Amino acid sequence: MSNAADDFSLLVGPDVLTRNYAAGAIIFREGERGNEFFVIKRGKVHISTGNRLLETLGENEIFGEMALIDDSPRSATVVADTDVTVAPITEKQYLFLVRHTPYFALKVTRVLAERLRAQDKAT
Amino acid sequence: MSNAADDFSLLVGPDVLTRNYAAGAIIFREGERGNEFFVIKRGKVHISTGNRLLETLGENEIFGEMALIDDSPRSATVVADTDVTVAPITEKQYLFLVRHTPYFALKVTRVLAERLRAQDKAT
Numbered sequence: 048m049s050n051a052a053d054d055f056s057l058l059v060g061p062d063v064l065t066r067n068y069a070a071g072a073i074i075f076r077e078g079e080r081g082n083e084f085f086v087i088k089r090g091k092v093h094i095s096t097g098n099r100l101l102e103t104l105g106e107n108e109i110f111g112e113m114a115l116i117d118d119s120p121r122s123a124t125v126v127a128d129t130d131v132t133v134a135p136i137t138e139k140q141y142l143f144l145v146r147h148t149p150y151f152a153l154k155v156t157r158v159l160a161e162r163l164r165a166q167d168k169a170t
Numbered sequence: 171m172s173n174a175a176d177d178f179s180l181l182v183g184p185d186v187l188t189r190n191y192a193a194g195a196i197i198f199r200e201g202e203r204g205n206e207f208f209v210i211k212r213g214k215v216h217i218s219t220g221n222r223l224l225e226t227l228g229e230n231e232i233f234g235e236m237a238l239i240d241d242s243p244r245s246a247t248v249v250a251d252t253d254v255t256v257a258p259i260t261e262k263q264y265l266f267l268v269r270h271t272p273y274f275a276l277k278v279t280r281v282l283a284e285r286l287r288a289q290d291k292a293t
Contacts (some may be wrong), residue, residue, distance in 0.1 A: 152275030
């Protein structure tokens with residue numbers, strides 16, 4: 048479900064605040080405003096835009112990271128595939144995490160770049 | 171030449187190692203390997219791919235930041251417009267800078283995202 052490049056498990060400790068969603072719940076919708084991104088602590092989600100499934104993600108992967116770039120609306124909808132637990136990360140928390148674990152910044156940047164490139168190919 | 175979002179002047183101090191290029195010199199070519207990005211300390215450069223001019227950059231702006239994502243070849247060619255002084259930043263130095271100035275990570279990520287989106291529109 049996660050490979051080394053996408054594994055954020057070591058970066059968000061067990062004491063981070065989490066939020067739970069039941070299977071089928073919409074975590075956020077394309078077009079909504081959002082100022083946080085999410086690390087999946089447990090379960091699976093799928094990301095889609097319009098009718099197109101973009102990606103299925105599992106534990107220790109992230110989504111919503113484009114909120115770090117600007118305040119554009121969400122570019123995709125994220126739905127819980129199973130019961131999920133996520134850790135929401137605001138920009139402020141991100142800066143804190145990055146100070147303590149600078150490599151986190153590179154990892155987030157890489158995931159974001161992959162997804163922007165994938166969007167490009169898909170359109 | 172630079173706006174607040176792109177101004178890296180506060181992030182790279184006066185004691186950083188720099189490299190000089192004469193007007194007209196090629197800093198790197200599209201297709202070359204590279205593992206560092208650059209902060210412009212003095213002068214102007216232009217970035218092009220094939221025959222297309224993508225951007226002209228000046229003091230305190232960055233280029234080559236896609237080297238942080240992966241080891242893909244350079245996606246564009248960068249030429250000195252004037253005599254320029256640049257500060258090359260390796261991944262290791264980037265991690266050091268980010269630890270001290272976490273906001274640097276967000277700024278680099280934002281520039282990178284803008285450019286990936288601009289590439290998308292251009293193709």
